[in-house]
Amino acid sequence: MFTENEIATLIEIPEVLDATIKARENFKANQVEYLEIIDHDFLSLVMMTPTVGMALANGSVSLFEELALNKMARKMSKGGYFLKVDPVVHAMKFLIEDYEKWELIFFEVIKTAMHATVDKSLISVSGISDEDRPIISFARDLMSVPYVLVRFMSSFFLHDEAEIVDARPISKVEFEKIVDIGNKLELNDLHVFKSFCNTFEVR
Numbered sequence: 001m002f003t004e005n006e007i008a009t010l011i012e013i014p015e016v017l018d019a020t021i022k023a024r025e026n027f028k029a030n031q032v033e034y035l036e037i038i039d040h041d042f043l044s045l046v047m048m049t050p051t052v053g054m055a056l057a058n059g060s061v062s063l064f065e066e067l068a069l070n071k072m073a074r075k076m077s078k079g080g081y082f083l084k085v086d087p088v089v090h091a092m093k094f095l096i097e098d099y100e101k102w103e104l105i106f107f108e109v110i111k112t113a114m115h116a117t118v119d120k121s122l123i124s125v126s127g128i129s130d131e132d133r134p135i136i137s138f139a140r141d142l143m144s145v146p147y148v149l150v151r152f153m154s155s156f157f158l159h160d161e162a163e164i165v166d167a168r169p170i171s172k173v174e175f176e177k178i179v180d181i182g183n184k185l186e187l188n189d190l191h192v193f194k195s196f197c198n199t200f201e202v203r
Helices: 002-013 016-032 039-047 049-058 061-076 087-095 099-117 134-143 147-157 172-184 190-196
Strands: 166-171 200-202
Touching: 002 016, 002 039, 002 061, 016 039, 039 049, 039 061, 039 087, 039 099, 039 190, 049 061, 049 087, 049 099, 049 147, 049 172, 061 087, 087 099, 099 147, 099 172, 134 190, 147 172, 147 190, 166 172, 172 190, 172 200
Parallel strands: 166 200
Antiparallel strands: none
16 A cells, blocks of 8 residues: 555645646535545545445445555555544545545546656566466566556555565455456556456455
8 A cells, every 4th residue: 555655755746736636626526515635635535446446346345344444544644643533534435435426537646646657668568477377477577567556556456565476365346346447547458467467366
């Protein structure tokens, strides 16, 4: 997942800030008018959209998933909310409530952030996959891409980036959601994303 400092760095990019402000005003005008949330924390909410989508893949967010999402939100928020309601956690309730309404809108902000930080021309769209050893193949592929792309992928699809090269079981509906999110975020043409998908054991 992203850290508070990483979100702070992203929000300093003019095009990312502009996209964040527009999305925040849209969200306030059409979802929750009284929401008080700064630019940094709203970008944190936006960056949680893929993970919220994953949690909703089975139709609802379980208590365990809610606790995990709240932990991620607090790690990215501006800070200082130890004894207060975290604004990202608060706003996330409205995102969960109307996820389909905001998914593509927030994904546009994420794509703006990725386009501003990842030079896709330097990333291979093809490669030699080792179908018998997908974990080793993926680990090798990770070494050839910018670190920020690894951060985006781990933040979107995993709760702990240390797990990114592990094999992990996943339900068919959750796997299909990962592929769907990858398509919407324009990751599907990257070999490293395809290699990442091969590491899942679909049940």
